[in-house]
Amino acid sequence: MKRLASRIVLFALFAAASLVAVAQPWPSKPVRIIVPFAAGGATDVIARLLGQKLGDAWGSSVIIEDRAGAGGNIGADAAAHSPPDGYTLFMTSGSIVTANQYMYKSLTYDAARDLVPITGVATGPQVVVVNPSSPFKDLREFIAYAKANPKKINFGSAGFGTQTHLATENFAYAAGIDMTHVPYKGESTALTDLLGGQIQMVTPNLTAAISFIQQGKLRALAVMSRERIAQLPDTPTAAEFLPGFENAGWFALMAPAGTPREVIDRVHGDAAKILLSEDFRAKLAQQGMTPMATTPAELGALIRDDSARWAKVIRERGLQAN
Secondary structure: OHHHHHHHHHHHHHHHHHHHHHHOOOOOOOEEEEEOOOOOOHHHHHHHHHHHHHHHHHOOOEEEEEOOOHHHHHHHHHHHOOOOOOOEEEEEEHHHHOOHHHHOOOOOOOHHHHEEEEEEEEEEEEEEEEOOOOOOOOHHHHHHHHHHOOOOOEEEEOOOOOHHHHHHHHHHHHHOOOOEEEEOOOHHHHHHHHHOOOOOEEOOEHHHHHHHHHOOOOEEEEEOOOOOOOOOOOOOEHHHOOOOOOOEEEEEEEEEOOOOHHHHHHHHHHHHHHHOOHHHHHHHHHOOOEEOOOOHHHHHHHHHHHHHHHHHHHHHHOOOOO
16 A cells, blocks of 8 residues: 555656646757858858847757758758757758759758748848959959859859859859859858868858958958948949849748747747847848848748749759759
C-alpha cells in the first residue's frame, strides 16, 4: 500500500510538472535565428542587430546560427524542418523564398508550405564594387571593358539565385554584358576573394560592403538605389549610367509552419516596435538599410508578387543552378 501511495504521489508530481511546463510563458529558453549565409553578410548583420533587441525585450538569449551553402537552401531547409515550437526563427533574404524555387530543379523544402511569414525587417540596395587596384574608375569604364571582353570578368555572389547573384544578372542584362559567375556560401566570402584579387567584381548588399568602401579597401562604382545615398554621397547610382536601372534586396523574419499563432503574433508585435524605433532605424541607416516592418499578411503578399516576377526573369534569362 505504501509503495502504491508513493507511485501515486510521484505520478501527481510529474503531472503537475508537465502542466507547469505547458503553461510556461514563451520564451522560457533561448530562441535561435537561423541565417542561411556565412557570418558577416547582410543577412547575418541584420539578424544580429534584431536578435540583440529581441533578446532584450524577451529577457532571454537569442542565438544566431549561420547555416551557409547552396544559395541559402541549407539554412532554409534547416529552418523549414525544425520543430514548430516557437524556438526556431528564420532570417531570410527575399530571393530564398521567391527565386530559389525556379532557380533550382529540386529543393528539400517548399517555402510556401514549410515556412510562415512574420514580418519584413529591412530593405536596401546593392552596390557594384571592385578591388582598389582595379583599372575601372567608374561604371562606364567597367561596362565598356566587359562589352569588349565577354566572359573575361569573374563576378562573385552569395550563391546561385541569391539577391547578390540576381542583382548582377539584372545589371548585366541592362548593360548588355556577359560575365562569368563564381558562387560562394555568402557575400562575405565573395568579398574576401574580391579583396584578395581572385575575382573582379561583386554586387553585394550595401550592408556587407559599406565598411570596406569607407575604409578604402573596396572601390564602389555605383549604388543600385534610385537616388544617391547619404552614406556614400560621392558614389553615383547605376541609373546615372543605365537610365531607369534600380535593384534592391529585402530581408524578413519567418518561422517553421505550425509555429503557434500566439508566438507568431508575439514575435511580430515585439519586432515591429523595434523596427519602428528611432534607435533601430539609426542602426540600419549606418548599414545603408531602412526598416521594413510589415504584417505577416503583407509579407506573404510580397513573397507571392516577387515570386511571380522572378519566375519570369529566371525563365527569360535561362538561369539554372542544378
